[in-house]
Amino acid sequence: MIARLRRTLSAAVGLRTRVSIGMLSVAFAACIGFALAIYAFVSILQDELQFDTIDRELASLVLDYKHGVPISGRRGSTGWVYVSHSPAHDQSLPAVLQRIANNQYDVVRYHGRQYYAARRDVDNAAIYMMVNVQDVKEFEDRLATLGWATLSVVIVLALLIGIGFSYLILRPVRRLAERLSSYRPGQSNPPIAADYGDRDMRDIAESFDELIGRFDAAIAREKAFTEDASHELRTPLAVALNASELLDGMPDLDERARNRVARVRHACERMQRLVTALLYLARDQQRENETLSDAAVVLDDVLVYQRDAMEANGVELSVEARSTPLPLPDGVIYSVLHNLIDNAVRHTENGRLWVEVTPERICVTDTGSGLPAEALTHIFERQYRTADSPGLGIGLYLVSRICDRQGWSIHADSEPGVGTRIEIVLDSATASRAETEALPRA
Template structure:
């Protein structure tokens, strides 16, 4: 198993703690290395300062060596442990007791020291410690006209000892600090996830959205609180959707019960002994009419079900003028469907476009929009209108399609619930409508990101419209539940 896959399988708190431990280990390693280097540099800088001071002191007494004013070695009298006074050729003029046999500088180092201060390293000056390293400083001086080179040295053992102790301390204390940091990270992750665990337990107790139970929202106002609020909103939407679905099923059952009962009654009447041919024909005609009503109801329910299931719209650019032409072809060519046979003539459908509407382009499903506008025209015709006008308007970046008629309009108490499913005015009930036409209009309009509305015209009649954006919906947009 790859490390990434294994890491993804770990619980969140372990992943947080492991990430925290890895970051802390990296920081501790970098900090330890930096501290180790900084300590060595600081101690070596102190040694260099001491060497410069000693070199100045030895240079001050170099004249005593060259003029022979002292029978003893000035370096021995000062207690210098690592010091020499050399000629540019490398001859030892004076030296501390243990440094009298061999010059401290090589020939190349002598040449560099003759030009200015030179630092060098020399191992194993002390015979008792082969690992000892001495830091040397060579400085050119002039005494009584003679060029000399003063060399002083100091052991680097204190620096190495201090660094070794620091390394041991880091190797022992680092893992302890890392362990404590990991435990702290695990505890912090556990504490941060505790509200989510409480939300999980609360969610497990919610058996149904109708219970009215909601998750507790933490007071911190952080991401967890926003998650709880979002889940509560989702539960509220599910509760509302469940309520609508129950009402929808109840209404559909009620609407289908009546025509089924009528069909059954007509068939029983037809099977009655002694029924005449005319009575049989009337019973069969009535049953066929109720069957047609059931078919329309089933088709409308299928449209609403498919819309609620969220199919992807076949969105294409549609010119309003072309849309109105299609409506005219599908509605006017079909006459006046659903109107009584004794009607004198079907209503005349007049298509009128507002100024500038010819160039309006809406983005939507052409088949559904044609059906919606066609349904509105048929509804107006079924309501007894003698003239129906489809009016296209443009306002604030939206296209409005209004279906205007000269009928009796809507009853004012009915208008607020005109687009609800199975909502029907009394006269519509008398005509046997399903009450789903305007609900389908609203669902399709909302699926396109628009709205639907209805109002009575001041001069009489109704005005039903859909408002569509003149921009395409994003790819894969699903219609919302109405």
């Protein structure tokens, strides 16, 4: 609980605020400590001086009393002297003095003022002395008021100085954050460390340069692998596709062989489109496609490929499709539609499948097995699949990546035993383009 609260506070309070609070805390602690030390010093000094004064005065009074000098009554401007032969029954003795024993000191209030009082017994008499300390207490109060005022001023100054120093201290950090925010993976990025002369910040910047270099190298390797693999796959795919077309044109093939050749051709076409989609995702920047591909036309090709699987699973299909031109290669659109429909067919037996392709959205709904809520939040993650899923967890991840690349939003709803609905909301530019540049369907 404490660790969680600490993490929450660390996330909520910025580094600049923490530096300011730290400096303010140090100044506050120093001021409080200094004020308490001064107050204790003044109190101790005052008590020592007052008690020492009373001791000397009482010693002098005792000598005067022994020599018969009258001492009772007012003595000087700051004290009173009383002599009593019966302190417990002396009505003329102030009541505040009756509780003081021999050689005892006390602080008493008399006529609204504060006094230090002491008692010395000599022969058959008790000598009392009261010294006025009201002025001293008033001085202490003024000193305390001055201390609190000084503390308030110091706190304000410390806060202002802390904010100023934190700004100066964190300025290199802000510059580093701005440089890092402008970093673009895979592009030419000048070294960050060259902008810093301070040794500590240079060490941090050099560490970031090394990390960025490793990122760029990893991205370059991934991009090179994707492009090389896609390039190397295109030639054998073209050969296999041409061979399947030649075989399909042979008149002596029986129906069974012709169906198998058609499946090979469809698989080759699907692989070509998948290669196109992977190349699209491997590009550093999104580039506007020169030609438009109609998602409704691509949908027909997907449904042809999925026809046998739907018949095998007893899936009843309903389609609503309108011309939806998209500035993407048809292989990218094919990858989106194929993965959505294939996922729905594989999880639906003797049920229904609704497919909607319009300029506003692409939506696939099934009455299949459905997904629990805890699995629904992970279906667009790479290699995520449920225990009973026959797939590899790549299809919906690719769909999600393409949506992110295009700025589309994708959302899934599912309920176990009821079915699943996955909807892609296309951007407004796609809808307006469809109204003005609708492509005729074959």
